[in-house]
Each structure stands twice: as structure tokens, then as C-alpha cells.
Amino acid sequence: MTKTHIVVGIDGSDPGHRALDFAKKQAKLIGDCAITLCYVIEWSPFAFQTPEENEQRHQRREEELAIAHERVLDPAIKSAKNEGFDVDGHIKHGDVSEILEAVAVEKKAAQIIIGRVGARGLRERLFGGVSGRLVATSTVPVTIIP
Numbered sequence: 001m002t003k004t005h006i007v008v009g010i011d012g013s014d015p016g017h018r019a020l021d022f023a024k025k026q027a028k029l030i031g032d033c034a035i036t037l038c039y040v041i042e043w044s045p046f047a048f049q050t051p052e053e054n055e056q057r058h059q060r061r062e063e064e065l066a067i068a069h070e071r072v073l074d075p076a077i078k079s080a081k082n083e084g085f086d087v088d089g090h091i092k093h094g095d096v097s098e099i100l101e102a103v104a105v106e107k108k109a110a111q112i113i114i115g116r117v118g119a120r121g122l123r124e125r126l127f128g129g130v131s132g133r134l135v136a137t138s139t140v141p142v143t144i145i146p
Contacts (some may be wrong), residue, residue, distance in 0.1 A: 003086075004033045005109040007140075009100050009130070011039060012072040015115020019145045020076060023113045027085055030110075034086040038103050039073045041065070043093035065091055097133040104140040111141045 008023045010016040020037070027033035041064050073089045080087040092099045104112045116131055131144050 002108075004030050005036060005104075005107040006033060007036045007038055007100060007104040007107060007109045007112045009040070009096065009112065009114040010037050010072060010076055011115075013115060015145060017115075019113045019115045020080070022143070022145050024080065024083065024085060026111075026113075034088070034107075035080060036103060036107055036109070037073060037076055037080075037087060037089035038100055039068050039089070039091045040096040040099045041068060041091065041093045042096060061093060064093075096130040097137060100130075100134060101138050101140065104138070109140055111143055112138060113143045113145060116144050116146050 006023050006026060008020050010020055020035075023035050027035055041061075043061070068091045073091055077087055077089045090103060092103075100112050100114070103109075112134065114131055114134065131142075135142050135144070
């Protein structure tokens with residue numbers, strides 16, 4: 001029998017923490033289960049930028065990666081490992097729903113777990129958010145935690 005995988009979208013918000021807590025409960029119930037944490041930095045290759053912004057883009061991406069590791073991903077991985085979970089993590093740039101789906105497919109995940117409202121909050125409520133896009137397009141079951 002193969003190990004079950006769960007992908008969890010985290011962003012440092014309270015809903016993201018609740019999503020991880022739920023994933024840990026599921027992993028305990030499943031038994032032979034690995035959790036993959038995924039922090040996605042929204043980034044579009046089609047964004048309009050000035051030549052000066054393009055010159056600084058690589059440096060900004062590297063800074064964003066370092067901050068995401070330091071403040072969100074690495075502490076979450078360390079905490080989950082200390083609790084005895086099989087956990088790894090990824091930080092990627094791109095569209096959140098597309099990245100979570102791609103990671104879940106790559107890992108052959110049984111499900112994707114995300115918080116209902118992430119760090120972007122009101123903007124998502126007004127214009128549609130990650131959870132709606134992910135539920136509408138995912139080939140992997142999605143669990144949304146309030």
C-alpha cells in the first residue's frame with residue numbers, strides 16, 4: 001500500500017493555521033500519511049512593469065522567498081515534524097490555485113486543504129478567491145476550512 005499525501009495551502013494566516021491543524025488530524029486518522037505544505041507567492045509573468053521594475057524583479061523574488069521561508073514555511077514544517085508528522089514544503093511563485101493543483105497532482109495527493117479566507121481577505125470576498133477557483137478547477141478533492 002502506498003503512502004497517502006495531503007497538500008495544504010498555507011500563508012501565515014489564521015485560516016491557514018486551521019487548515020494545517022485539520023490536515024494533521026486527518027493524517028493521524030489515515031496513519032501512513034505525508035503532508036506537503038505549499039506557500040504560493042502570487043506572481044504573474046504577464047504583469048506590466050517598467051524596465052526598472054524588471055531589473056529589480058529577481059532580487060524581489062529572492063527576498064520574498066527568504067521571508068516566506070523564515071516567517072511561514074520553515075516554522076510550520078519544524079512544528080509539524082516535532083509533533084511526529086512526515087512533512088515537507090514548497091514555496092512557489094504563480095497562481096495559487098494552479099500551483100496547489102499542480103503540487104497535488106505531482107504528489108498524487110488524496111486531497112488539498114486550504115483555509116476559506118487567507119491573508120488577502122476582503123479582496124478575495126469581493127472578487128473571488130483561491131478557494132472558489134480551486135474548487136472549480138481541481139482534479140483533486142478540496143477541503144476548505146472555515
